[in-house]
Amino acid sequence: MEKLDGYSGALKRLLEENNVRAGDVVKVVTGEREYVGTIIPRYEYASQDFLTLKLLNGYNIGISLDKILSITLIEKHSPPSFKSTPPEFKSKNLPKAVIVSTGGTIASRVDYRTGGVRPALSAFDLLSVVPELAEIAKVDAEVLFSMYSENMTQSNWTILAKKLHDYVSKGYEGVVVTHGTDTMGYTAAALSFALKNTPVPIVLVGSQRSSDRPSSDASSNLISAMRTSIEAPFSGVYVLMHGWVSDERMEVHLGTKVRKMHTSRRDAFKSINIKPAAIYENGRIHVILDNLPKRKVPSSFEIFPNFDDRVALIKFYPNMDPEIFLYLLDRGYRGIVLEGFGLGHVSSRAISVLKKIIRDGVFVFMTSQCIFGRVRLTVYDTGRDLLEVGVIPLEDMLSETAFVKLSWCLGNFEEDRVLDIMKANIAYEFSSRTFLEEGERFGD
Amino acid sequence: MEKLDGYSGALKRLLEENNVRAGDVVKVVTGEREYVGTIIPRYEYASQDFLTLKLLNGYNIGISLDKILSITLIEKHSPPSFKSTPPEFKSKNLPKAVIVSTGGTIASRVDYRTGGVRPALSAFDLLSVVPELAEIAKVDAEVLFSMYSENMTQSNWTILAKKLHDYVSKGYEGVVVTHGTDTMGYTAAALSFALKNTPVPIVLVGSQRSSDRPSSDASSNLISAMRTSIEAPFSGVYVLMHGWVSDERMEVHLGTKVRKMHTSRRDAFKSINIKPAAIYENGRIHVILDNLPKRKVPSSFEIFPNFDDRVALIKFYPNMDPEIFLYLLDRGYRGIVLEGFGLGHVSSRAISVLKKIIRDGVFVFMTSQCIFGRVRLTVYDTGRDLLEVGVIPLEDMLSETAFVKLSWCLGNFEEDRVLDIMKANIAYEFSSRTFLEEGERFGD
Numbered sequence: 001m002e003k004l005d006g007y008s009g010a011l012k013r014l015l016e017e018n019n020v021r022a023g024d025v026v027k028v029v030t031g032e033r034e035y036v037g038t039i040i041p042r043y044e045y046a047s048q049d050f051l052t053l054k055l056l057n058g059y060n061i062g063i064s065l066d067k068i069l070s071i072t073l074i075e076k077h078s079p080p081s082f083k084s085t086p087p088e089f090k091s092k093n094l095p096k097a098v099i100v101s102t103g104g105t106i107a108s109r110v111d112y113r114t115g116g117v118r119p120a121l122s123a124f125d126l127l128s129v130v131p132e133l134a135e136i137a138k139v140d141a142e143v144l145f146s147m148y149s150e151n152m153t154q155s156n157w158t159i160l161a162k163k164l165h166d167y168v169s170k171g172y173e174g175v176v177v178t179h180g181t182d183t184m185g186y187t188a189a190a191l192s193f194a195l196k197n198t199p200v201p202i203v204l205v206g207s208q209r210s211s212d213r214p215s216s217d218a219s220s221n222l223i224s225a226m227r228t229s230i231e232a233p234f235s236g237v238y239v240l241m242h243g244w245v246s247d248e249r250m251e252v253h254l255g256t257k258v259r260k261m262h263t264s265r266r267d268a269f270k271s272i273n274i275k276p277a278a279i280y281e282n283g284r285i286h287v288i289l290d291n292l293p294k295r296k297v298p299s300s301f302e303i304f305p306n307f308d309d310r311v312a313l314i315k316f317y318p319n320m321d322p323e324i325f326l327y328l329l330d331r332g333y334r335g336i337v338l339e340g341f342g343l344g345h346v347s348s349r350a351i352s353v354l355k356k357i358i359r360d361g362v363f364v365f366m367t368s369q370c371i372f373g374r375v376r377l378t379v380y381d382t383g384r385d386l387l388e389v390g391v392i393p394l395e396d397m398l399s400e401t402a403f404v405k406l407s408w409c410l411g412n413f414e415e416d417r418v419l420d421i422m423k424a425n426i427a428y429e430f431s432s433r434t435f436l437e438e439g440e441r442f443g444d
Numbered sequence: 445m446e447k448l449d450g451y452s453g454a455l456k457r458l459l460e461e462n463n464v465r466a467g468d469v470v471k472v473v474t475g476e477r478e479y480v481g482t483i484i485p486r487y488e489y490a491s492q493d494f495l496t497l498k499l500l501n502g503y504n505i506g507i508s509l510d511k512i513l514s515i516t517l518i519e520k521h522s523p524p525s526f527k528s529t530p531p532e533f534k535s536k537n538l539p540k541a542v543i544v545s546t547g548g549t550i551a552s553r554v555d556y557r558t559g560g561v562r563p564a565l566s567a568f569d570l571l572s573v574v575p576e577l578a579e580i581a582k583v584d585a586e587v588l589f590s591m592y593s594e595n596m597t598q599s600n601w602t603i604l605a606k607k608l609h610d611y612v613s614k615g616y617e618g619v620v621v622t623h624g625t626d627t628m629g630y631t632a633a634a635l636s637f638a639l640k641n642t643p644v645p646i647v648l649v650g651s652q653r654s655s656d657r658p659s660s661d662a663s664s665n666l667i668s669a670m671r672t673s674i675e676a677p678f679s680g681v682y683v684l685m686h687g688w689v690s691d692e693r694m695e696v697h698l699g700t701k702v703r704k705m706h707t708s709r710r711d712a713f714k715s716i717n718i719k720p721a722a723i724y725e726n727g728r729i730h731v732i733l734d735n736l737p738k739r740k741v742p743s744s745f746e747i748f749p750n751f752d753d754r755v756a757l758i759k760f761y762p763n764m765d766p767e768i769f770l771y772l773l774d775r776g777y778r779g780i781v782l783e784g785f786g787l788g789h790v791s792s793r794a795i796s797v798l799k800k801i802i803r804d805g806v807f808v809f810m811t812s813q814c815i816f817g818r819v820r821l822t823v824y825d826t827g828r829d830l831l832e833v834g835v836i837p838l839e840d841m842l843s844e845t846a847f848v849k850l851s852w853c854l855g856n857f858e859e860d861r862v863l864d865i866m867k868a869n870i871a872y873e874f875s876s877r878t879f880l881e882e883g884e885r886f887g888d
Contacts, residue, residue, distance in 0.1 A: 150760075150785045151793075183762050183785055186762050260785075260786060262814055263787050263788075263812050264787065265817065309763050313761040318597060318598070318630050319596075320757075327771050341594045343707050343708065348594075370705055370706055370707045372705055372707070373709065374707055376708070
């Protein structure tokens with residue numbers, strides 16, 4: 001039986017009779033009340049005989065077929081239209097910049113077929129959605145990937161690092177990477193390690209609302225990211241996102257010190273154990289951190305683009321069976337980053353197993369599931385025991401950054417150099433002191 | 445060869461000649477400068493021929509034997525002395541209260557033998573360290589465990605729940621549990637589920653500095669916890685810790701919504717996705733959350749004290765090999781709580797494996813590694829796919845609380861009831877709406 005947007009039978013006929021389908025805005029009258037909203041296709045697992053409507057407040061409701069008295073078309077669905085770049089800017093003497101698109105919400109639109117959001121906009125589309133970019137730079141665009149960021153792997157990091165190395169080496173002065181927010185922190189850390197002595201700031205940017213929604217943060221994020229990449233006096237790899245729920249204040253985070261701390265808010269990204277590198281506000285960049293590397297001409301710009309995927313990130317939980325470490329050893333894992341409790345603790349029964357896998361050549365590092373603060377293994381007996389069997393504490397490094405760094409170390413260097421490189425401060429992953437003074441808040 | 449506090453050879457002889465040993469405060473003069481600090485025993489893995497000194501600023505340094513010109517005793521080590529409870533309070537007409545001690549920093553002192561901190565104070569000692577408690581209540585004390593909290597298991601939760609049920613049933617009006625901070629959040633969640641219709645507030649409390657240190661938060665935390673347990677108008681299970689770095693303001697957190705968010709600060713514990721239940725400040729309790737259960741006489745107080753340990757908490761990371769789920773299935777795990785990316789996503793390649801283990805009877809639930817915000821699986825394709833294979837999203841529940849709740853569900857109820865109970869709001873683990881309004885900060 002043929003379906004209409006997932007609807008069949010009597011409900012399909014009702015839609016056809018009223019000449020409406022998914023994506024259209026309609027008024028539905030029932031015996032109890034009226035609803036105005038967009039028709040959403042029926043999901044495979046949704047109940048039969050329910051019409052799904054996305055209301056103006058963003059919520060979806062299901063309306064039972066037998067309660068529907070009438071359906072009236074209010075507005076036919078039409079795809080969003082984009083302005084094209086004004087031609088008068090194309091000839092101006094502007095810096096050369098590039099947007100490398102990897103996918104994610106910033107490069108997506110609401111899909112009225114499924115009612116969800118999917119990567120659909122290309123980097124070219126982004127340029128036409130945000131014509132202001134043409135006033136800032138001569139912007140090239142490349143769609144490198146079109147994927148949800150939860151599917152990014154080590155090999156995507158390698159391809160992306162090489163691509164960015166190419167653009168920067170060719171003299172591009174502004175380099176912006178659009179990325180899904182889910183794993184943008186991990187990718188930012190990967191690029192921070194893979195690209196050495198980057199002469200310009202490479203800015204990763206995403207959005208929390210798709211760019212064809214009125215509430216989207218895509219446009220303001222993208223413009224701010226481009227201006228930061230072109231104008232900032234520092235270099236390196238950064239994430240730029242809203243620093244607050246409004247449009248006025250963007251935060252520029254070090255790629256190794258940033259974490260998605262909220263599932264949905266615009267200001268979801270936070271610098272951890274350090275202040276943001278800079279604030280972008282009202283068209284101006286305010287540098288906050290001292291000692292950032294300066295913007296410079298490309299000279300010693302190098303690339304170490306490889307990552308080993310035989311690395312695990314393991315969060316400890318009460319009474320966790322340490323046999324999992326033997327499983328990882330058997331499966332050929334070369335390194336493990338632990339998220340311990342508090343200062344970096346695990347249960348005593350895990351220690352002998354960790355001793356065994358470390359003797360067998362697995363690198364084991366300790367971070368904290370507290371997220372904020374510094375791992376210290378010298379305060380309690382458990383910590384001393386961990387040090388003794390060869391677990392290496394990673395100070396105030398984020399566990400996610402530690403996972404990426406270990407994958408990068410094992411991908412590019414001989415094993416006898418791994419410990420030294422893991423302990424060295426390569427890309428600001430360690431803060432030399434706790435930036436969180438007693439009098440300061442943390443977590444925002 | 446006999447050692448002195450881990451020191452041997454020439455260094456041992458030097459210490460003996462000067463009649464000093466570990467725990468003593470000394471002045472050490474070298475050719476370059478003078479140091480004043482406490483002698484720390486030599487750790488097994490420390491370099492030979494270095495004297496370890498804990499300086500007054502708290503840092504440890506190693507001084508090479510060949511640089512030492514002289515060692516002078518400044519103060520002999522003596523164990524801390526405690527005041528005893530004033531007898532005049534013992535006969536007063538005060539409410540009956542109990543401190544149940546499980547170990548942790550609050551019940552510990554600096555061990556000058558190892559230079560570290562170890563559980564050493566009993567609940568009785570705590571009473572003598574904090575004589576003010578005797579003015580609040582007739583306080584009994586029981587040392588139930590003396591362990592680091594990273595070693596707490598499901599069976600410890602069961603024993604503790606039964607013990608607390610006993611005390612409350614006997615009419616104790618104040619019930620305080622001292623606990624190591626590392627897993628205090630997990631234990632608080634466990635007690636929140638295990639104890640139903642608790643008539644009084646059971647308050648878990650820890651400290652971030654051992655109680656024999658001048659900077660300790662043990663005393664202020666303990667007094668505030670006891671007063672809250674005796675005086676608060678609400679009931680249930682709570683964690684009380686500093687809400688700020690100073691002593692003036694304590695926060696009382698719901699046992700299911702609290703997380704250790706900093707490795708070392710006094711205000712390490714934060715309520716997540718909800719405000720603190722109450723503030724304790726200047727001797728007064730300010731209730732913040734509406735709808736908390738009221739303090740009442742014990743009537744329908746019940747206990748569901750069992751926990752199944754065949755439950756895993758798995759944090760997703762980029763390119764994670766989903767074979768780990770098959771390993772957990774093979775090992776007899778009955779439930780898994782995932783910490784997905786963002787709104788609750790994992791890589792596409794994991795979905796078919798999750799489908800298989802769910803078909804084979806493993807319960808799989810989704811939370812977010814963002815910590816703040818709400819899981820939503822209906823926005824993106826990945827989420828819809830997860831819903832379709834049977835992964836259950838847990839809204840704004842903390843992953844740690846979800847792990848504990850699943851362990852508790854499987855420990856007390858038949859499998860056909862597990863899904864319903866996991867989705868029901870048993871002990872405030874779900875917030876009915878996002879408490880974080882757009883205009884509010886999160887993370888502090």
